[in-house]
Amino acid sequence: MFTAKAKSEVLKELIDVVSTLVDEVKFNVSKSGIAVKAVDPAHVAMVDLSLEKGAFEEYKGNDTELGIDINKIREVLKLARAGEIISIDHDEDKNRLIMSVGNIVRRMSLVDTAGMSDPKVPNLDLPAKLSVRTEELRQGIRASESVSDHIALISSPDSFEMISEGDTDSVNLKLPKDLLEELDCKETVRSLFPLDYFSNMIKAVSSAESITMHLGNDYPVRMEFDIAGGKGGVKYLLAPRIESE
């Protein structure tokens, strides 16, 4: 059973985060909220999202799996103004989702969840932890996009750095410790990532003003940020690229 009401921007944030990696996804509904875990088709990145009951205006749920076509939800969200309340109901008999905005009701078929296994989130031991303003990351990405397809993330005991190197040009964003909200790093670590994935992930962050990053040496990065004013959280994992010498 699942019936809920939420502000359109709460759902929009959820959909933006997940759609970065997949077009269809399984919502794991429980009494306490919604959890979503998904891996992109190329198995390069993973999202692990949770949205508490308290993030909704109204919420009633029992253990249920909903197979969601993300584009359909997005179509409904486009009808809503900021702050407008959207109702969502699971019609179990017909296995449909019923969403209402204003006087409009959209009934949508659900996707079969049979083939959607829950990915196991790996427990990574990442030695460096730091917190960066989202806007700084966005600027670094914008600057890098014309230079290379990759981006190196580097944490040292006194700074965080993003470096993009092309054949003739390079871009460097260096944030010393005093421009970071947090920096916990004993020795310098560096990993290289595909810029398109990293860019899409950072662009999907809508309300969080800062992102916590966990980094290692040639290891995946784990990025964590709040959604729904802290009543939900996202963990993104992104696999590294091997650096060619």
Place this chain on the structure above:
Amino acid sequence: MFTAKAKSEVLKELIDVVSTLVDEVKFNVSKSGIAVKAVDPAHVAMVDLSLEKGAFEEYKGNDTELGIDINKIREVLKLARAGEIISIDHDEDKNRLIMSVGNIVRRMSLVDTAGMSDPKVPNLDLPAKLSVRTEELRQGIRASESVSDHIALISSPDSFEMISEGDTDSVNLKLPKDLLEELDCKETVRSLFPLDYFSNMIKAVSSAESITMHLGNDYPVRMEFDIAGGKGGVKYLLAPRIESE
């Protein structure tokens, strides 16, 4: 003879309404104003528009037919700011239209009206009449566009409904009597329409806050609304699609 001055938005509204159906059109100029009747090339829809002399800042006209290339008028309108006055003069010797905005003068050749017969507006007896806020119709259309190519308009004694049904999904906009400005309907009637035509017509409404609809059972819909602050009016007729069972 025809010479007039009008606010750019009055001409823009006229052009938007007519361009929904045709690229070239005949303006029937008379002493009392301008009348335009046109049928789209596929003979699915008709527009019957009139703009009184009083809608213009200045107006002098005798019985004349002007063959108008709508795109050329639109190009001139793009040069004008809101509220700016546009002059229009018919140069009878050269059969050209001369339009002025600010310090710019555009002279344009007119289209031959020989092949443009005046369509006869059918006198339909449509049992249901109702008045809906334009914005509600727009929302309903936006919601329907991803679901189906058709839209059913349904009037009952206590509500107006728009329904779009696709293979897996459906959209429903239901407005009970108290959300309608007018509802005069003895028994439920329903007709199905091509969504693209209906959508283009409603999008062409710029200033009218509500639209009066006349509906029947598997019959055309007649939509009426004001232009030029009530100093002009539009009637759109749209043919129904046969509903397959």
Place this chain on the structure above:
Amino acid sequence: MFTAKAKSEVLKELIDVVSTLVDEVKFNVSKSGIAVKAVDPAHVAMVDLSLEKGAFEEYKGNDTELGIDINKIREVLKLARAGEIISIDHDEDKNRLIMSVGNIVRRMSLVDTAGMSDPKVPNLDLPAKLSVRTEELRQGIRASESVSDHIALISSPDSFEMISEGDTDSVNLKLPKDLLEELDCKETVRSLFPLDYFSNMIKAVSSAESITMHLGNDYPVRMEFDIAGGKGGVKYLLAPRIESE
């Protein structure tokens, strides 16, 4: 040697003006500022731009030639907010340009200037001189673009006129003397120009509210305007088209 700091809009104006004609260009750096001269690949137009030392927030330069890829500069400018300061340094050892915005550093290779000769700006004796508001020119261009590929510029003792003539339509912008800031013209002169070049040049003007034009009979036009609040200037030369009768 070259090291400078400038407001982003000063550099943007410089780049906009030059990119109208070329993708790569040579900056002639001297103690007193930067000079740029360039001819477009079709040899139809020329730009002659100078930016004084005083247009920069900080400036140190010795005679140097910098081969600039305009798109790369533009990419950096997109990262800056209005009013934000951009640093530029010439790394002579590696012949690279280093630009900084906020915490971002972009290193870019320079283009080889060996093949870039300085075009000689011809000394034209143009009998008519007038000064027009940029916005009027823009309107005239907008109005003309749908009518013809050419535009005639006409100066008479009492007005300035732009005329575009197509097969069926024409556009005319006539500015009598009292709408011009300056008009020094003994007898009527007229030259025809390619509209795309003229349009791109006028669109590249960002801060100058008026443009001084020097015109002759079937002769090039020279257009002059200020950049950087008067601390720089641009001369555009555009070759005429032969008018067919």
